[in-house]
Amino acid sequence: MSSPNISTxxxxxxxxxxxxxxxxxxxxxxxxxxxxxxxxxxxxxxxDVDGNVFLDFSAGIAVCSTGHCHPVVVEAIKRQAETLxxxxxxxxxxxxxxxxxxxxxxxxxxNQPKKCFFGNSGAxxxxxxxxxARYHSSRPRMVAFSGAFHGRTFGALSLTGSNxxxxxxxxxxxxxxxxxxxxxxxxxxxxxEHPSCGLACIDYIQDExxxxxxxxxxxxAIVAEPIQGEGGYxxxxxxxxxxxxxxxxxxxxxxxxxxxxxxFGRSGKMFAIEHWDVVPDIVCMAKGxxxxxxxxxxxxxxxxxxxxxxxxxxxxxxxxVSCAAAFKTIELLEGGLIENAADTGAYLKSELESVxxxxxxxxxxxxxxLMIGVEFIGDSDRxxxxxxxxxxxxxxxxxxxxxxxxxxxVVRFCPPLxxxxxxxxxxxxxxxxxxxxxxxxx
Ligand SMILES: Cc1ncc(COP(=O)(O)O)c(C=O)c1O
Numbered sequence: 001m002s003s004p005n006i007s008t009x010x011x012x013x014x015x016x017x018x019x020x021x022x023x024x025x026x027x028x029x030x031x032x033x034x035x036x037x038x039x040x041x042x043x044x045x046x047x048d049v050d051g052n053v054f055l056d057f058s059a060g061i062a063v064c065s066t067g068h069c070h071p072v073v074v075e076a077i078k079r080q081a082e083t084l085x086x087x088x089x090x091x092x093x094x095x096x097x098x099x100x101x102x103x104x105x106x107x108x109x110x111n112q113p114k115k116c117f118f119g120n121s122g123a124x125x126x127x128x129x130x131x132x133a134r135y136h137s138s139r140p141r142m143v144a145f146s147g148a149f150h151g152r153t154f155g156a157l158s159l160t161g162s163n164x165x166x167x168x169x170x171x172x173x174x175x176x177x178x179x180x181x182x183x184x185x186x187x188x189x190x191x192x193e194h195p196s197c198g199l200a201c202i203d204y205i206q207d208e209x210x211x212x213x214x215x216x217x218x219x220x221a222i223v224a225e226p227i228q229g230e231g232g233y234x235x236x237x238x239x240x241x242x243x244x245x246x247x248x249x250x251x252x253x254x255x256x257x258x259x260x261x262x263x264f265g266r267s268g269k270m271f272a273i274e275h276w277d278v279v280p281d282i283v284c285m286a287k288g289x290x291x292x293x294x295x296x297x298x299x300x301x302x303x304x305x306x307x308x309x310x311x312x313x314x315x316x317x318x319x320x321v322s323c324a325a326a327f328k329t330i331e332l333l334e335g336g337l338i339e340n341a342a343d344t345g346a347y348l349k350s351e352l353e354s355v356x357x358x359x360x361x362x363x364x365x366x367x368x369x370l371m372i373g374v375e376f377i378g379d380s381d382r383x384x385x386x387x388x389x390x391x392x393x394x395x396x397x398x399x400x401x402x403x404x405x406x407x408x409x410v411v412r413f414c415p416p417l418x419x420x421x422x423x424x425x426x427x428x429x430x431x432x433x434x435x436x437x438x439x440x441x442x
Contacts, residue, residue: 001420002045004400004430005053011035012050033390033405034397041068044416044423046402054397057415057427058404062229062261062371065288066332067418073291073328080324087320089118090313096323100297103330107270108299110279115305117298118318122260122286123151125296126223128312129256129282130155130174132300133221135307137254141214143205143222145182146189147231147407150223150258150284159223162231178214180205182228183236186364186375187382194237202243216251221282226272229261232407233373235366241276248281254304256282260296261371264288265333265417268342268369275368288417291329293322337417345369347421348413351428358432359439361388372413373406374431380442384408388438395434401427 011019015037039049044067046056059065066073080096089097097118105114117128130142144150144159151157152166158174160166167173181189183201190200210216226241228234241255248255257280262272266288273280281304286296295318349365349372356362356374363377376392378385389409396403406412413427 001422002043002053002055003423003426004055006398006400007052008050010052010398011037012048012052014049018049034394036397036402043067043070043418052400054400054402055415055423055426056402057413057419058402059288059414059416060292061287061404062266062414063287064292064416065264065266066291066329066337067416068292070291070328070332070418072332073325076324076328077293077321080321084320086316088315089318090315094320096320097318100318100323100326103327104285104297104299107330108283109271109274110301113302114299115302117305117312119296119298119314120294120316120319121151121296122258122284123153123156123296124314124317125260125284125286125298126150126156126159126258127153128296128298129221129223129258129284129300130159131312132298132305132307133254133256133282135311136304137220137252139218139220141176141178141219143178143180143209143214143219143253145224145228145231146179147182147184147228147234148179148223148225148258149228149230150225150260162228176218178209180209182224182231182234183240184228184232184234185237186234186366199237199240199243202240202247206247210251216253219251219253221254221256222248223256223258225258225260225262226276227262227267227368227371229371229412230406232375232410233367233371233412234407235272235368236276238276241273241278245278245280254281256280256284258284260284260286261414264329265338265341266369266371266414268338268345270333270338272368272371289329290322290325293319293325295319295322295326333417340419341369341417344419344421344424345372348372348419348424348428351424352413352431355428355432355435359435360442361385361439362435367413370413370415370417370419373410374413375407376409376411378409391438392431392434395437396427396430399430399433401430403427403431
């Protein structure tokens with residue numbers, strides 16, 4: 001169990017020097033919300049270059065599923081690095097790639113024979129899924145969701161619909177991607193309430209989109225995050241994906257599930273889509289898969305992954321060291337961390353709900369497992385309050401709790417799955433004080 005310990009003004013003197021170098025040499029396209037300059041990590045604790053200790057409730061943006069530098073993962077990485085670092089699965093064979101394929105086939109939903117394509121990132125996995133869906137179906141179109149985030153390469157970016165800043169300056173994108181409303185029930189795009197809405201947002205896809213401007217017979221896949229991540233930590237309502245999958249099946253459309261952020265135990269199940277009891281045709285994964293080593297995977301039935309030799313590949317995909325980290329990550333997740341995500345996640349959510357009850361500026365607390373969003377509002381009309389959410393995140397940083405934003409005014413809590421209730425208490429205390437400091441009644 002770790003605790004925060006801030007001993008300098010932030011940023012400290014060492015951090016300041018690195019921020020200057022970063023400003024000089026690193027692309028200005030990154031969007032850091034505060035100046036945390038990390039030096040080392042262990043479990044939840046991240047120590048900065050001035051010796052300040054933060055509790056990382058962002059898990060390095062939902063990546064360090066087993067905590068920072070889990071000793072079992074570190075040992076596996078070391079052993080693999082001494083044995084074989086790289087050979088390229090694009091041109092040679094090695095055991096780790098085939099074995100990881102077998103593991104991913106075992107843990108992803110559905111019992112059908114499956115195959116895996118290996119890349120290095122979430123965007124890589126999504127790009128592969130996009131290409132595979134088009135290739136397999138010989139259909140040109142895709143349907144994605146407003147608020148979705150799938151990555152920044154051209155294909156993945158074309159599916160992304162969470163913020164115009166990702167797209168500004170990069171047109172034209174891949175054509176024939178249509179975005180439809182996501183079931184963001186707190187801000188229902190149809191001004192209805194679940195469950196009395198009868199999932200009107202699904203009817204809209206059929207009755208408006210497919211009937212009027214997107215011939216469903218031309219749609220290769222509908223791609224969705226089961227819990228929208230970047231869009232604001234929004235779980236779809238119960239039954240949603242059953243209805244969506246059945247709409248897909250009616251039209252021979254593939255259901256491609258982006259589990260890049262929600263997968264690998266974060267939601268309290270290995271894959272979030274399991275909460276809806278649906279088997280996707282294509283699953284894209286990355287982030288938490290290898291505890292911080294770069295790895296992206298696109299998995300589908302063997303029948304679906306029928307593309308020709310040379311159709312798609314990536315030099316570093318399934319790097320043996322990343323594979324070794326992934327085996328141990330899966331072992332640790334199945335050995336108790338998924339259960340911890342469900343239990344400790346429920347505890348954290350209920351504590352955050354109690355903060356919300358005390359303050360009007362919190363409009364909604366939602367999520368599953370350790371993927372929890374707290375949405376801030378500026379008035380009784382629920383207008384988003386990005387100034388407040390940013391200030392709360394900044395205040396928490398000053399108190400030694402690392403949090404990140406998402407959506408328009410949402411604070412996301414996505415700690416490593418090793419987090420304890422005591423560590424959650426530190427985060428909630430800091431968060432409560434920060435909210436109190438910004439609170440207004442309306
Ligand atoms: C749901 C989802 N898909 C895809 C991506 C892209 O992943 P990467 O940044 O590894 O390319 C992200 C990253 O945040 C994500 O949250």
